[in-house]
Amino acid sequence: MAIKVEHELHKRRLDRNVGVGLLLASFVVIVLVLTVVKVQGLGDIREMERFDHVARPALEEAATRAQEEGTE
């Protein structure tokens, strides 16, 4: 025999669980979109990579320009 909802309490719990689930899902979406917006707002991403804790000579402006000229 299938288990049935026995009490109105279960409805309240379901209501609350669905609410919390939706809130958490919304939070994930907000953080994701916020991250995308913030990263896009940085402009040229190489500006960030160039100062990524370790020197990246290959990303310096002169090197980048030379690379671009070389590929043309």
Added chain:
Amino acid sequence: MTDVTQQTGTYEARMGDYFALMKPRVMQLVVFTALVGLLVAPVPVHPFIGFVGILCIAVGAGASGALNMWWDADIDAVMTRTRSRPIPSGRVQPGEALGIGLALSGFSVILLGLATNLLAAGLLAFTIFFYAVIYSMWLKRSTPQNIVIGGAAGAFPPMVGWAVATGGIAPESILMFALIFMWTPPHFWALALFVKSDYGNADVPMLTETHGRGVTRNHILGYTIALVPVALGIAFTSIGGPVYLAVALLLNGWFLKGAVDIWRRDDTDSEADSHATEKRVFKISLYYLFGHFGALLFEAVLRTNGLGGW
């Protein structure tokens, strides 16, 4: 014995009960004024960052509402107007309200700081502290000036909205703060004049109880007169303009007339028509605030289209 029968003694809250803790009607005003503060600022904001900013301000306001309900549960249970709130009605446990209030306060301030800037986050944190601690825990039960000083908590949202956009404080944002700050006393005292018995039963020292209703009528008129230059002054700043000035003149005339009507009456007149004038002025005060901020928003829309302003 099943799990269900064991727990039926304690009501388990629905999601809506938790939402009611956040004072959604107050939140409407907070969201609207914060949104106007954000949109009239001279610095454009990415729509999503603006959305997150307003969301954080709304959640922060809701958190302070939950903390207020946790602290005031004893007096809420006494007053007719607040008896059906989630805690006194038993739908939410006090500890839950405290937990929700603290968690959402931290969440909203941190997210606002990460999404926008530290000044906006700091202002929001101070607003929550001011409402929950300075107003609810200290002023509300100790002085008839409770709503005068406590009104600052409700006045901060447009300043926070402005800070979200600009990262700073300016005369315009201070004037928007001042508008709500000066508007709060006549608004609440008009309410106190027609729900008088409630505050008295709860031992909340509203001006009507401590100094009498005649003094309250004088104070309503005094604060409304003091409000007029603040409201009109905004018209001559960078966020004002002729449309705002016209709206402000109209609304201030209307509100001032209402305040004079209240001042001219005594309790006998008031009881005779079931506080009709007091109720009318309370309603006017709502139109007053929404009207001013609506006009500021309209001026901002005009400015973006090359119109508006002086």
